[in-house]
Amino acid sequence: MTCDEVRGKLTPYVDSELPAGEMTELESHLRGCAACAAEALGLLQTKLATRAAGMRYAPSSEFRMRMEQMMQAKRKPAWWRIRFPRLATAAVAAVLLIGSIALWVNHSGRERELAEIADLHVTALASSNPVDVVSTDNHTVKPWFAGKLPFSFNLPELQNSGFTLDGGRVAYFERNAGAQLLFKLRKHQLSVFIFKNESGGFPSYPGTVTATRLEFHIETWSEAGLRYYIVSDAPASDVHALGELLRKAARS
Amino acid sequence: MPLFARLYNFAHWLTQDRSEAEDLVQETCMKALKGFDSFHQGTNFRAWIYKILRNTFLTSRTGLKAAPVSLDSDEDAVVEPIAPGTPESILISSLDQQMIQKALAALPVQYREVILLCDVEEMSYQEIAETLAIPIGTVMSRLSRGRKAMRELLNDASIRSASRSIDK
Numbered sequence: 306m307t308c309d310e311v312r313g314k315l316t317p318y319v320d321s322e323l324p325a326g327e328m329t330e331l332e333s334h335l336r337g338c339a340a341c342a343a344e345a346l347g348l349l350q351t352k353l354a355t356r357a358a359g360m361r362y363a364p365s366s367e368f369r370m371r372m373e374q375m376m377q378a379k380r381k382p383a384w385w386r387i388r389f390p391r392l393a394t395a396a397v398a399a400v401l402l403i404g405s406i407a408l409w410v411n412h413s414g415r416e417r418e419l420a421e422i423a424d425l426h427v428t429a430l431a432s433s434n435p436v437d438v439v440s441t442d443n444h445t446v447k448p449w450f451a452g453k454l455p456f457s458f459n460l461p462e463l464q465n466s467g468f469t470l471d472g473g474r475v476a477y478f479e480r481n482a483g484a485q486l487l488f489k490l491r492k493h494q495l496s497v498f499i500f501k502n503e504s505g506g507f508p509s510y511p512g513t514v515t516a517t518r519l520e521f522h523i524e525t526w527s528e529a530g531l532r533y534y535i536v537s538d539a540p541a542s543d544v545h546a547l548g549e550l551l552r553k554a555a556r557s
Numbered sequence: 558m559p560l561f562a563r564l565y566n567f568a569h570w571l572t573q574d575r576s577e578a579e580d581l582v583q584e585t586c587m588k589a590l591k592g593f594d595s596f597h598q599g600t601n602f603r604a605w606i607y608k609i610l611r612n613t614f615l616t617s618r619t620g621l622k623a624a625p626v627s628l629d630s631d632e633d634a635v636v637e638p639i640a641p642g643t644p645e646s647i648l649i650s651s652l653d654q655q656m657i658q659k660a661l662a663a664l665p666v667q668y669r670e671v672i673l674l675c676d677v678e679e680m681s682y683q684e685i686a687e688t689l690a691i692p693i694g695t696v697m698s699r700l701s702r703g704r705k706a707m708r709e710l711l712n713d714a715s716i717r718s719a720s721r722s723i724d725k
Contacts, residue, residue, distance in 0.1 A: 316700050316701040316704070317682070317697060320675060320700070322681070322682050322697075347708060348704060348708075351707060351708050351711070352676050354654075354657050355661060355672060355676040355677065355707070356677055357657075358658050359566070359570070359661065359673055359676060359677030360563075361566065361570070361658055362570065362578065363562060363565070363566070364561065364562060364565040364579070364582070365579075369561075371583070372561070372582075372586065375583065375586070375587075376586075428679070431679070432679045
């Protein structure tokens with residue numbers, strides 16, 4: 306590939322949209338061409354910086370309430386539900402799909418918070434780049450967060466535990482930046498989220514709370530000024546086991 | 558519920574105004590409820606609802622003002638790298654979020670929306686093409702041009718910020 310050809314393909318390359326064959330060819334060019342490699346790095350950094358800065362606006366609680374009322378009104382019986390059952394089914398399905406909004410607003414602060422955290426886990430897993438720092442090494446992952454977050458944290462020792470660390474990324478919840486760490490256990494993936502407890506947006510409750518949202522098991526607790534969440538489709542006992550390792554690490 | 562908060566974020570980026578963003582999300586939800594029959598099971602729900610939001614935006618006052626720019630005249634042309642030789646990676650990594658947000662807000666809507674869908678919503682090119690009703694080639698060319706414009710804005714901002722520090 307020539308430099309011109311490579312530059313024409315750098316956008317799909319950083320977006321992981323290039324076919325595997327071209328990807329290999331392009332990467333081989335990048336290894337030998339400093340100018341194209343610098344261009345690819347610049348593009349990738351812009352993409353990652355945009356991803357982090359792009360979740361900027363959150364709906365106000367008043368607006369959420371207004372949407373809830375709107376959805377509730379839509380649920381009331383109407384003449385067309387009787388005359389057009391297919392339409393009624395569709396509308397109900399729509400309410401269920403879009404309008405977990407209503408469900409979301411109905412729940413307590415804690416329920417809403419846990420649903421959001423489960424969503425963050427699903428969004429990361431659905432991403433083509435679920436982690437920004439790819440490493441199984443605590444000594445690589447932990448320093449990567451330095452300067453990106455207003456706090457630091459300890460990573461657990463995983464020897465003989467069955468868990469492996471896949472990497473991490475910066476996550477945002479209620480406009481607070483925190484760490485998202487991805488662990489693996491057998492075929493299950495587990496997200497650990499760590500936020501500063503004083504940042505606001507986190508309902509305060511004591512002890513360890515376990516819940517199930519969207520078929521995911523969640524465990525959350527506070528330790529040394531930090532709020533921890535674990536989300537996974539792994540059995541609750543495995544989620545708890547990772548929680549124990551994290552709590553031990555936090556106290557060490 | 559991820560879509561509500563994410564739809565709102567996208568709407569606010571498009572309109573650049575809280576009240577307009579709320580109206581846009583509300584109208585989108587109303588239209589989605591009314592038009593759910595037009596959604597085909599098994600197709601992409603996320604692309605469908607973003608498409609409703611984006612089309613609703615295009616017919617709004619702000620959207621009509623933003624729409625008429627043609628950006629795709631030479632979409633196959635290679636986008637030249639910016640300022641060859643600039644240690645851009647160092648510059649970008651030193652930028653704060655506010656600068657990136659300012660640069661994103663300064664982009665024409667057609668670039669901003671495609672970058673948001675790709676980088677923030679993490680949609681595939683196929684999903685973006687469905688959402689914006691444009692060919693995949695156009696998605697790619699808008700991304701290339703949008704990112705180039707954004708990097709130029711960020712480089713300018715970074716240089717201005719560095720020279721301010723030197724002047725102090």
